[in-house]
Amino acid sequence: DAGITQSPRYKITETGRQVTLMCHQTWSHSYMFWYRQDLGHGLRLIYYSAAADITDKGEVPDGYVVSRSKTENFPLTLESATRSQTSVYFCASSVEGVHEKLFFGSGTQLSVL
């Protein structure tokens, strides 16, 4: 099915481990985003990308790395997971940026023990 897919849906890891969350979209949207959702904070932007090989920091980028070698993929890596990175992570895409509708993936619930 076309759309935006995230994997895995659930992930448990330990502090200090490297974790990569995957995001794939089939629409060829230019813009892609990573958000984390925490109670009391809503969704906060981690990183975003305007096109392949163009990425920029959002509100809470520390401890995360992204890449976008292909338009359809936008993986998010936690280089050394910490407990404060326990959260639900959402990937999103849009055609023309944030003035347009965002299409969200179904999220990855990450627990860092």
Place this chain on the structure above:
Amino acid sequence: AQTVTQSQPEMSVQEAETVTLSCTYDTSESDYYLFWYKQPPSRQMILVIRQEAYKQQNATENRFSVNFQKAAKSFSLKISDSQLGDAAMYFCAYPNAGGTSYGKLTFGQGTILTVHP
């Protein structure tokens, strides 16, 4: 920095009644968009409605409408004839574009809406 504030952590409404969710934001821009997103228990984020700031008319989508007051920087969501399926967390969002064609979509803290049968 631009901020988006939802002052109601939780709201409840009886089925078929009307409820209004509040949102205020802070910006120095004159032309922008505002959004309401819904997140049901499935966790999927769904766009409910979008308002363009330069338009005087409040946006409406079926049972959902907004009360947009630009001078007051207020953007409330009104749900009429509430249904059980409206139960969800609702987020107000403002695109913090800073003059670029894309940028940071800032979300409020969210309001959990409960619908009682």
